[in-house]
Amino acid sequence: MTPxxxxxxxxxxxxxxGTFRALESVSFEIFDNEFFTLLGPxxxxxxxxxxxxxxxxxxxxxxxxLHGRPILDLPPHKRRVNTVFQSYALFPHLSVEQxxxxxxxxxxxxxxxxxxxxxxxxxMVHMTQFARRRPDQLSGGQRQRIAxxxxxxxxxxxxxxxxxxSALDLKLRQxxxxxxxxxxxxxxITFVFVTHDQEEALDMSxxxxxxxxxxxxxxxxxxxxxxxxxxxxxxxxxxETNFLAVEVLEVTGDRARVRTPMGLEVTTFQKGxxxxxxxxxxxxxxxxGMEDQATGEVMRGRITNRNxxxxxxxxxxxxxxxxxxxxxxxxxTHGQSFEPGREVTLGFRQDSxxxxxx
Amino acid sequence: xxQDVRRYPGLGLxxxxxxxxxxxxxxxxxxxxxxxxxxxxVWTGFSLKWYGAALSNSALVDAVRTSLTVALIxxxxxxxxxxxxxxxxxxxxxxxxxxxxxxxxxxxxxLPEIVVAVAVLILFSQIGLTNGLLKxxxxxxxxxxxxxxxxxxxxLQGMTPDFEEAAQxxxxxxxVVFRRVTLPLILPGVFAGAMLAFVMSMDDFxxxxxxxxxxxTTLPVYIFGLIKQGTTPELNAISTLIIAASLLLATIALxxxxxxxGKS
Amino acid sequence: MSGARFRPDFRLWxxxxxxxxxxxxxxxxxxxxxxxxFGTRGAYGGFGWGFSGASFQxxxxxxxxxxxxxxxxxxxxxxxxxLWLAALTTAICAALATPVAYYIACQPPKRRAxxxxxxxxxxxVSMIVRVYAWLIILGNDGVIEKSLRAVGLVxxxxxxxxxxxxxxxxxxxxxxxxxxxxxxxxxxxxxxTLIEASHDLYANRWVTARRVILPxxxxxxxAGAVLVFVPCLGAVLEPILLGGGKQxxxxxxxxxxxGGGRNWPxxxxxxxxxxxxxxxxxxxxxxxxxxxxEAAA
Numbered sequence: 001m002t003p004x005x006x007x008x009x010x011x012x013x014x015x016x017x018g019t020f021r022a023l024e025s026v027s028f029e030i031f032d033n034e035f036f037t038l039l040g041p042x043x044x045x046x047x048x049x050x051x052x053x054x055x056x057x058x059x060x061x062x063x064x065x066l067h068g069r070p071i072l073d074l075p076p077h078k079r080r081v082n083t084v085f086q087s088y089a090l091f092p093h094l095s096v097e098q099x100x101x102x103x104x105x106x107x108x109x110x111x112x113x114x115x116x117x118x119x120x121x122x123x124m125v126h127m128t129q130f131a132r133r134r135p136d137q138l139s140g141g142q143r144q145r146i147a148x149x150x151x152x153x154x155x156x157x158x159x160x161x162x163x164x165x166s167a168l169d170l171k172l173r174q175x176x177x178x179x180x181x182x183x184x185x186x187x188x189i190t191f192v193f194v195t196h197d198q199e200e201a202l203d204m205s206x207x208x209x210x211x212x213x214x215x216x217x218x219x220x221x222x223x224x225x226x227x228x229x230x231x232x233x234x235x236x237x238x239x240e241t242n243f244l245a246v247e248v249l250e251v252t253g254d255r256a257r258v259r260t261p262m263g264l265e266v267t268t269f270q271k272g273x274x275x276x277x278x279x280x281x282x283x284x285x286x287x288x289g290m291e292d293q294a295t296g297e298v299m300r301g302r303i304t305n306r307n308x309x310x311x312x313x314x315x316x317x318x319x320x321x322x323x324x325x326x327x328x329x330x331x332x333t334h335g336q337s338f339e340p341g342r343e344v345t346l347g348f349r350q351d352s353x354x355x356x357x358x
Numbered sequence: 359x360x361q362d363v364r365r366y367p368g369l370g371l372x373x374x375x376x377x378x379x380x381x382x383x384x385x386x387x388x389x390x391x392x393x394x395x396x397x398x399x400v401w402t403g404f405s406l407k408w409y410g411a412a413l414s415n416s417a418l419v420d421a422v423r424t425s426l427t428v429a430l431i432x433x434x435x436x437x438x439x440x441x442x443x444x445x446x447x448x449x450x451x452x453x454x455x456x457x458x459x460x461x462x463x464x465x466x467x468x469l470p471e472i473v474v475a476v477a478v479l480i481l482f483s484q485i486g487l488t489n490g491l492l493k494x495x496x497x498x499x500x501x502x503x504x505x506x507x508x509x510x511x512x513x514l515q516g517m518t519p520d521f522e523e524a525a526q527x528x529x530x531x532x533x534v535v536f537r538r539v540t541l542p543l544i545l546p547g548v549f550a551g552a553m554l555a556f557v558m559s560m561d562d563f564x565x566x567x568x569x570x571x572x573x574x575t576t577l578p579v580y581i582f583g584l585i586k587q588g589t590t591p592e593l594n595a596i597s598t599l600i601i602a603a604s605l606l607l608a609t610i611a612l613x614x615x616x617x618x619x620g621k622s
Numbered sequence: 623m624s625g626a627r628f629r630p631d632f633r634l635w636x637x638x639x640x641x642x643x644x645x646x647x648x649x650x651x652x653x654x655x656x657x658x659x660f661g662t663r664g665a666y667g668g669f670g671w672g673f674s675g676a677s678f679q680x681x682x683x684x685x686x687x688x689x690x691x692x693x694x695x696x697x698x699x700x701x702x703x704x705l706w707l708a709a710l711t712t713a714i715c716a717a718l719a720t721p722v723a724y725y726i727a728c729q730p731p732k733r734r735a736x737x738x739x740x741x742x743x744x745x746x747v748s749m750i751v752r753v754y755a756w757l758i759i760l761g762n763d764g765v766i767e768k769s770l771r772a773v774g775l776v777x778x779x780x781x782x783x784x785x786x787x788x789x790x791x792x793x794x795x796x797x798x799x800x801x802x803x804x805x806x807x808x809x810x811x812x813x814x815t816l817i818e819a820s821h822d823l824y825a826n827r828w829v830t831a832r833r834v835i836l837p838x839x840x841x842x843x844x845a846g847a848v849l850v851f852v853p854c855l856g857a858v859l860e861p862i863l864l865g866g867g868k869q870x871x872x873x874x875x876x877x878x879x880x881g882g883g884r885n886w887p888x889x890x891x892x893x894x895x896x897x898x899x900x901x902x903x904x905x906x907x908x909x910x911x912x913x914x915x916e917a918a919a
Contacts, residue, residue, distance in 0.1 A: 056526075077526045077531055083527045087518060087520050089521050091539060092543070102528050150528070151527075151528075363821040369721055372725075373721070373726075379795075382759070383755030383758075438639070446632065446636035446637050453633050462640065462641060462645075468904060469897065470853065470856025470896055471856055471858075472858055472896070473893045474648060474652075476876060476893050477652045477654065500647040503643065560748070561748045561749055568877070581754070589757060593754070594758075600751050601747050605743060
């Protein structure tokens with residue numbers, strides 16, 4: 001594989017709104033051809049960061065480079081990046097075609113080239129027959145496609161997407177995820193995608209940058225972020241987890257030996273644990289087996305609550321005063337379900353748990 | 359039987375009476391303008407002769423010309439000024455003295471017109487400005503500005519900045535953003551504002567009367583002079599023509615505002 | 623927000639025309655009005671510069687035979703009448719506008735738009751034409767007198783014009799759209815389920831009107847009251863045409879001082895009083911509405 005170039009370098013970017021610090025010394029790099037996601041709860045600064053890349057916001061301190069050139073002094077209309085807005089922001093007074101051609105006109109493309117490009121973009125998003133419609137005559141999914149086509153038409157160095165799927169309903173959202181991903185592979189353009197939806201992020205991204213409280217909490221592949229979260233914030237924000245307050249007995253390299261409140265000793269991978277201090281043991285609900293699937297470390301408990309979710313069932317199990325959330329797929333035969341009040345055996349493998357110092 | 363708790367018995371009748379009262383005076387004026395008799399309130403037959411008399415009245419035509427000249431120029435100046443001010447006040451960042459500027463732009467609405475009229479009269483007499491038309495245009499421009507400003511501001515405030523940002527994102531320079539995105543989208547508001555300013559200028563009596571001198575009589579001031587001489591059928595005909603023109607303008611302006619509101 | 627961001631100079635020159643026009647034709651002249659109010663009366667109309675409280679004194683006192691000051695209630699009466707008529711007009715407008723606005727707000731959208739249009743329409747007709755129309759209706763041998771005579775109710779009546787009632791009628795007629803529109807705007811936002819909830823909680827129509835509808839319409843009524851009250855204080859056409867110039871209000875009092883070139887400093891002094899009254903109203907309104915607005919935000 002050829003070494004990939006850096007599309008975007010963000011260096012020590014901070015942003016203050018009055019006395020509120022929205023971003024605190026954020027640094028990261030985005031590579032060419034990458035599907036890069038900024039993920040975080042609302043107010044974490046992800047949209048601010050995106051707007052800085054587009055040029056609608058300026059950092060208080062720090063620098064941003066696009067393919068090696070500093071861009072902070074460039075106004076939005078001189079940056080070779082395009083944005084798919086959350087609201088799509090399709091010009092209501094222009095037709096679909098005119099919307100797509102808008103950027104090309106401003107770049108001074110000749111008319112025949114413009115027409116060819118517009119037609120190609122319409123074809124790419126399967127909207128050719130809607131060329132002369134106005135945006136208000138389109139459905140949500142169609143608008144989304146036009147917004148994409150409009151932003152991709154000028155062949156930007158980077159495409160910025162600001163929660164583009166949030167306005168769509170569930171079914172359409174699923175379909176658009178695949179379409180977006182395919183589009184990115186086909187065009188080879190770097191995508192910077194902002195979302196608060198972890199499922200979306202895990203599904204589509206090459207790498208995810210988890211932002212929380214204005215800082216980068218974790219930057220890694222979807223798998224790394226879910227399986228080896230950097231800290232409690234990430235473990236808690238991505239998916240669901242059980243936290244057990246533990247005492248760190250010993251740290252050796254990337255592993256730690258800890259003691260749980262039940263007195264159980266567990267040795268597994270750690271991040272940020274310090275011997276002799278408190279830490280958290282994170283254990284995902286689906287990594288806990290129940291009854292005949294209970295392997296590894298075995299505990300006895302009593303079911304206190306049951307939430308039927310369709311594809312799977314959540315149980316709350318009380319183990320000697322500590323509550324565990326356990327998730328069980330409702331597979332093969334229907335109805336194998338445990339009643340609240342029942343005594344059950346739980347089990348987990350030590351290396352499926354994580355010790356988190358921070 | 360369906361019972362709607364939102365309905366109040368008798369309310370419909372009250373509203374009907376209200377609208378009757380609202381339109382009665384207008385109907386009376388229009389009705390009597392077709393009266394053949396010299397005396398306003400003695401109906402003797404249908405006639406269009408007072409319209410003929412009105413249209414061949416050269417003093418009236420002069421007054422209409424003065425009013426139109428003043429209104430058109432004042433509307434153009436006021437709308438342009440209001441548009442620029444609205445762009446800065448709604449879209450500008452870190453605008454210094456934003457609140458004070460809003461107050462200044464809306465100042466004519468905060469003062470009784472007679473005070474404004476007296477003020478400009480004294481000013482013009484002090485600086486020795488004698489051109490009647492220029493005096494009228496200056497004063498009308500000032501009090502028309504807020505009427506042009508408010509619809510434009512409402513339109514701008516109701517429009518998400520996303521469109522303008524999208525345009526910038528698609529390589530449009532600030533001027534192109536304004537010409538191709540902002541202006542087309544706020545145009546209904548600009549039209550409504552201009553229309554309102556025009557009507558306010560055409561309608562103005564207090565200031566124009568105060569500044570009236572020599573040959574520069576506006577339509578309302580001329581009508582006022584006629585009224586003081588007594589009610590005549592010709593006056594009714596003139597009033598009816600004015601009513602017709604106002605209703606036409608109002609319909610255009612209101613349909614523009616409503617259509618604009620429906621879209622956003 | 624960022625439309626003007628890359629043309630910071632536009633922030634200045636974009637506002638400049640408005641400031642220049644308002645500064646030259648309003649702010650500066652009003653300063654002069656205040657100066658003139660303290661000036662002295664010119665020999666042949668006009669005025670002289672100076673500092674004298676004589677014009678304000680004249681509002682309260684007149685000079686007697688031997689130059690002694692006598693209290694003169696004539697102008698105070700005009701000020702009181704102006705305030706009283708403006709307040710009454712505002713109250714009547716509110717009382718009429720509230721049920722009408724409620725009715726309009728309860729209609730289906732298409733009819734609602736049509737009714738709003740109908741309420742607004744007369745307001746676009748020239749003010750002088752609207753006042754003139756009442757002259758025909760109320761005047762000597764006018765429509766009302768004729769109708770009354772026709773049904774044999776009266777033989778001959780003195781003119782219905784040239785009194786406070788005629789002025790009041792004209793002012794209510796002139797300014798009521800300014801009350802209906804803001805009241806309607808707050809009624810339109812009123813959620814129909816609130817009224818249903820009120821009935822569900824055992825309130826009848828009257829209690830619902832008093833405890834749900836009116837409190838929610840209040841911001842609109844207050845806004846409308848300012849919009850009606852302020853121009854009423856400065857009304858000129860109604861007192862001249864319907865009041866016959868005998869029942870003076872501050873508006874035509876000021877006008878006559880300038881119209882005949884009679885006494886500019888005195889006219890300016892009355893104008894200053896009028897301005898002060900309007901500012902008082904606006905300030906009270908600002909103080910009243912601000913805490914409510916902050917609580918809502």
